[in-house]
Amino acid sequence: MLQLTKIDRNKILGEGAYSVVYEGTYGTSQVAIKTFKKAAGKVGPELLKAIEKEATMAAQLRHPNIATFWGKCVDPLSKDPVLVFEILGKSVYDAIREDPPPSVAIRNKWLLDTAHALDYLHSQDPPVIHRDLKPDNILLGVYINH
Secondary structure: OOOOEEEEEEEEEOOOEEEEEEEEEEEEEEEEEEEEEOOOOOOOOHHHHHHHHHHHHHOOOOOOOOOOOOEEEEOOOOOOEEEEOOOOEEEEHHHOOOOOOOOOOHHHHHHHHHHHHHHHHHOOOOHHHHHHHHHHEEEEEOOOOO
């Protein structure tokens, strides 16, 4: 299990119905830390099982268009389990609103990269289904050029 050195709760990278992703630090590396929303202030057995299932699945995925899973650790503040991933760049949602906007060639590359990642997920045994694919959840690496 990883030892988390810092969670910067002032910087939310994203939030969904069931989780919040923060920027944080592991050693000297910046990482994305996925925390899970809980009912009644506690992480129950069902949520723990879901977190473990996601961690097991994420640990098996290796693809250049999918964020690398670093491991699972315990949040030093809440003592709840969290998942740690490589930190990526901005979302497609944010990138397409820049001035000037990304070129058609760049946007086409994003589409192809997303399709390759989905094809990889769907080819797993059993297939992995994303269930929340949207521009906010498609994160771009450092290769972004206009």
